[in-house]
Amino acid sequence: MKARNKIKSLIALRCLTITKLAQMMREKTGKPYTFKSLTGKLQRGTLTLDETYIIADLLDYKLEFIEK
DSSP states (O other), rough: OOOHHHHHHHHHTTOOOHHHHHHHHHHHHHHHOHHHHHHHHHHHHHOOOOHHHHHHHTTTOOOOOOOO
């Protein structure tokens, strides 16, 4: 599953929109996230790892790397 699809699924599970997530990210980071910038990053696959951690945190998830 692509990150875009996974993140969109998690957003839907929390009954949020990408617009609301972008607003939450702006409030948390002070950076100018918008619907357009966030959907662009999702479509291009250019989310940074830091942004992915922020999204996970805002959606009440935790990312972790587990050794094989």
